[in-house]
Amino acid sequence: MSEESSSVTASHRWLIRISDVFVDSVEEILQQLEATTSMKLGHEYYLIQTVNSDAVRQSGVSLFLRWNLPIQHSWPCHPQKMENFVEKAAQALFLKFGHLNPQTILVGQLNPNPSHIYYKGLASNLRGRMLQLFPSLKESKLDVEEQNSEAPTLFCLVGKEGLFCGMQSPKECNGLYPGGTKYISQSSPHTISRAGAKVAEALHYLLMYRSALPVDSAWLELGASPGGMTSELLSRDYRVTAVDRAPLDLRLNKERKLDFIRSDVATLQLREGTKYEAMLCDLNGKGQDSIKQVIRLSKHLKKNGLVLFTLKLPSVKTVQESLAVLDSVVNAAAVAGLYLLAKTHLSYNRHEFTLFFEYQSARF
Ligand SMILES: C[S@@+](CC[C@H](N)C(=O)[O-])C[C@H]1O[C@@H](n2cnc3c(N)ncnc32)[C@H](O)[C@@H]1O
Structure with a gap:
């Protein structure tokens, strides 16, 4: 490997991702992690x-980490200015991880902004070269969702700050x-609201925990208007x-598999014996109030029925307050x-x- 490179094997170096939504809480989150x-x-x-190598996954504030990776190899450099960056990086990664048999290799960008398009190509080329080098991966190229x-997967992130890699399971x-x-496109003429992307991403995320519900599974959706999530479910x-007290978008009028009940969820009564495979709750208002409706209607779920719940945090400002609301919702559920x-x-x-x-099943 060239002299510009450096590699570190220390389980307490992490790359973590914290959404911009929580930018004001970053300091508090890092403090909690004892970073x-x-x-x-x-x-x-x-x-x-981190001082404690488990802090990232076990701390309460891990909820605020969109993604994390232990950094076992890094190459701080400006890839665009390096000669043969892809070949040098791929060879070094093969030396380090080749014998560890990752199930696959995935390379992403530290900054997926379209103005950093150069790194999109670089990520793809680096992955391609590594798949050629790792003998066990030559034949079997797993799709991300497979x-x-x-x-463990070998994950790499590349950007103008260099290359950061580690092996860890997706979960x-x-x-x-x-x-x-x-990435979920929200620019199609069929997009009804940005909430659709949320449910699409949630269903993708859930594949790490259980397989997708079969076609024709029945969903009860609380807080559906204007229908972005509804249309995502119908498209599957x-x-x-x-259910919503506000109407659905007219584009959903002719959907065969949709039944719309215009009602306040708090007074909704379903026919005795009606059962659903899944419930989706995107009611606005306090999470503690919304979970009460989910609990009240949970007798209509089949065993192992799924609940996908958006925990809204209106007027909650700090990390600690958010975690307290989370605790009360999870305990009540x-x-x-x-x-x-x-x-x-x-x-x-x-x-x-x-x-x-x-x-x-209910304990009471
Ligand atoms: C964030 S929006 C839902 C967006 C929707 N999931 C989508 O995909 O387009 C929240 C919805 O909850 C509904 N809502 C809040 N409280 C309600 C209640 N008690 N009964 C019925 N609908 C309620 C509001 O009318 C609003 O349409």
């Missing part, structure tokens, strides 16, 4: 060093893509009972037999989190 040094990289990434969420990283974001061939499967801040979430529950 000793930090350097901002690209868009939303921080290179940190990864075993519990097996531990908190996302199947490097950086965690699956699910059946949807959507658990008493009703709704067990937390996963929690995250998705790229398409704003000041809110997405929680995933599974319905076992």
